[in-house]
Amino acid sequence: MPERETIYEVLQKRGVTRRDFLKMTILLTGALGLEYSQVERVRVALETKPRVPVIWLEFQDCAGCTESISRSQNPTLTSLVLNDLTIEYHETLMAAAGFQAEGAKEAAMEQYYGEYVLVVEGSIPQGAGGVYCTVGGRTALDILRETAEGAFAVIAVGNCASFGGLPKASPNPTDAVGVMELVTDKPVINIPGCPAIPEAMTNTIAHIIALGSIPELDYLKRPMAFYSHTIHDRCLRRGFYEAGLFADSFGDEGYRKGYCLYKLGCKGPTTYNACSSLKWNGGTSFPVESGHPCLGCSEPNFWDNGGFYQGQSAPLQRPEVSVVGIAAGAGVVLGAGAAALNASAKKKAREQAKAASHQKEEEKEE
Amino acid sequence: MNPSDLMRLARGPLFYFALLFFIAGMLYRLTRVVGFGWKKDLTKPKKSKIAGSLLAFVKSVIIWPFIPRVEGSLKRNLVAYFAGGLFHLALFLVVFLGAAHMLVWKSLLGFGWPTLPLPVVDWLAAAGIVALLVLFINRLVNPVLRTISHAAEYLNLLFVFLPMLTGFFLTHHLLLPYEAMFALHVLSVDWLLIWIPLSRISHFVFYFFSKAIYGAEFARRGAQP
Numbered sequence: 116m117p118e119r120e121t122i123y124e125v126l127q128k129r130g131v132t133r134r135d136f137l138k139m140t141i142l143l144t145g146a147l148g149l150e151y152s153q154v155e156r157v158r159v160a161l162e163t164k165p166r167v168p169v170i171w172l173e174f175q176d177c178a179g180c181t182e183s184i185s186r187s188q189n190p191t192l193t194s195l196v197l198n199d200l201t202i203e204y205h206e207t208l209m210a211a212a213g214f215q216a217e218g219a220k221e222a223a224m225e226q227y228y229g230e231y232v233l234v235v236e237g238s239i240p241q242g243a244g245g246v247y248c249t250v251g252g253r254t255a256l257d258i259l260r261e262t263a264e265g266a267f268a269v270i271a272v273g274n275c276a277s278f279g280g281l282p283k284a285s286p287n288p289t290d291a292v293g294v295m296e297l298v299t300d301k302p303v304i305n306i307p308g309c310p311a312i313p314e315a316m317t318n319t320i321a322h323i324i325a326l327g328s329i330p331e332l333d334y335l336k337r338p339m340a341f342y343s344h345t346i347h348d349r350c351l352r353r354g355f356y357e358a359g360l361f362a363d364s365f366g367d368e369g370y371r372k373g374y375c376l377y378k379l380g381c382k383g384p385t386t387y388n389a390c391s392s393l394k395w396n397g398g399t400s401f402p403v404e405s406g407h408p409c410l411g412c413s414e415p416n417f418w419d420n421g422g423f424y425q426g427q428s429a430p431l432q433r434p435e436v437s438v439v440g441i442a443a444g445a446g447v448v449l450g451a452g453a454a455a456l457n458a459s460a461k462k463k464a465r466e467q468a469k470a471a472s473h474q475k476e477e478e479k480e481e
Numbered sequence: 482m483n484p485s486d487l488m489r490l491a492r493g494p495l496f497y498f499a500l501l502f503f504i505a506g507m508l509y510r511l512t513r514v515v516g517f518g519w520k521k522d523l524t525k526p527k528k529s530k531i532a533g534s535l536l537a538f539v540k541s542v543i544i545w546p547f548i549p550r551v552e553g554s555l556k557r558n559l560v561a562y563f564a565g566g567l568f569h570l571a572l573f574l575v576v577f578l579g580a581a582h583m584l585v586w587k588s589l590l591g592f593g594w595p596t597l598p599l600p601v602v603d604w605l606a607a608a609g610i611v612a613l614l615v616l617f618i619n620r621l622v623n624p625v626l627r628t629i630s631h632a633a634e635y636l637n638l639l640f641v642f643l644p645m646l647t648g649f650f651l652t653h654h655l656l657l658p659y660e661a662m663f664a665l666h667v668l669s670v671d672w673l674l675i676w677i678p679l680s681r682i683s684h685f686v687f688y689f690f691s692k693a694i695y696g697a698e699f700a701r702r703g704a705q706p
């Protein structure tokens with residue numbers, strides 16, 4: 116295999132000056148959430164590491180995360196990730212189709228064995244042997260296993276690939292799961308969201324490219340740089356929450372005054388994501404800011420975590436009236452039974468007492 | 482099991498089961514007590530006994546049940562009455578007028594009501610926790626209370642204390658991550674729902690019975706046969 120060009124060499128060929136390169140390094144260091152002292156590390160990495168190829172697979176998805184990443188607003192990153200990293204296979208973005216595309220993927224998998232980054236979008240159905248999602252006649256299950264084998268790391272983008280998402284919603288007809296349930300011998304990074312925040316995706320990919328390592332993750336394998344705070348932690352309506360000022364319904368006075376959306380079902384307090392700090396569309400706004408309660412789309416089981424407009428603290432399952440009736444009936448019947456036993460015991464005791472006193476009297480008379 | 486799964490378990494099937502157990506258990510206790518029946522009264526009451534019962538309730542609405550008003554009992558154990566009063570007041574206000582709690586009621590009953598600002602709820606919760614601790618110490622220190630207290634009494638205190646403590650930690654993001662504390666809070670409430678029918682905490686229902694019976698007694702004004 117010929118020596119591969121480093122990232123810096125590729126950039127040089129494109130006419131990027133040393134000065135611009137150093138600027139880019141600083142920006143990238145910042146974007147990765149690293150301290151300024153780490154600039155050197157990033158520079159050395161970019162100068163010595165070859166471009167990391169990316170294979171992007173789509174399974175039970177809506178391509179929303181692809182839509183999202185294509186709108187990444189940080190131009191340096193967009194150029195770095197979308198131009199400078201080599202995306203070898205991406206069903207939505209690539210021009211090729213059919214056998215040629217599949218062939219290209221296989222070639223890349225072979226050439227970059229152990230090096231490429233696998234990005235997965237969409238959940239993987241396991242039901243009926245995995246036939247609910249097939250590409251080129253092969254099941255998603257199969258393709259994932261095969262492609263993950265030679266990957267350096269697997270990035271699951273979106274809630275579906277991370278935790279099963281919409282396809283996994285009860286009753287989960289296709290027995291869908293997220294990537295981490297299936298790939299257990301490789302580092303898996305989850306970037307959940309519906310869709311995932313573009314910068315969270317690009318920066319994580321950039322981190323792997325630039326540093327060749329896996330970013331720090333939380334217990335759900337989400338990068339700490341983006342998922343260490345809840346929406347609620349940094350929400351602009353937080354002051355209203357603390358003051359107990361809530362919108363009670365959409366469009367009421369509190370709503371128009373911009374009060375907290377907690378009572379409209381906001382899941383912000385238990386949702387870890389960067390929406391309230393990074394925001395969307397280049398920092399324009401995010402759902403809670405524009406008037407909709409947080410749906411909790413970066414958390415597991417987000418479709419089954421109570422209704423979207425149901426209080427965040429509300430129980431997930433409410434017994435039906437009929438079930439409550441049965442429980443109540445059982446209680447009453449058992450109680451009545453116990454009462455009847457008590458009554459008969461009382462009666463018996465009374466009779467015994469009476470009999471005893473009669474006996475006494477009789478004895479006396481004798 | 483991670484905090485997120487634990488939270489789902491606590492808010493889902495465990496709560497479901499605990500709630501049904503609570504309903505069945507309380508109705509069992511209630512029916513059983515009602516089944517004891519009332520003693521036949523052979524004397525003529527001085528005033529209507531029903532009116533007496535009703536009056537007792539009206540009084541307890543105007544003078545809230547947890548505020549001590551009987552001078553004699555005040556003298557007997559000042560701490561128990563004040564801490565007890567404060568504890569009940571705080572508990573009721575937090576459970577019904579905390580925003581998060583109201584949403585639980587709303588999801589179960591289908592309607593909601595206005596709530597108190599967070600700092601107010603927070604101070605009430607803190608007061609309730611302190612009051613409960615004072616009650617615990619009082620139980621240990623007071624010779625009479627200590628004699629009549631057994632494991633069940635201390636467990637009652639503990640099982641009520643746990644939801645209050647986890648709830649307070651939860652709002653202040655103390656000790657554990659929010660969702661882990663949330664899970665523990667709901668778990669402790671699930672357990673409390675099961676524990677209540679089995680214990681004397683069920684007094685919140687029987688309270689109404691004793692109110693009615695004492696009210697009737699006061700109206701009767703006769704000597705006991």
Ligand code: SF4
Binds near residue numbers: 347350408409
């Ligand atoms: S709107 Fe949601 S995230 Fe914002 S303060 Fe209210 S509950 Fe928290």
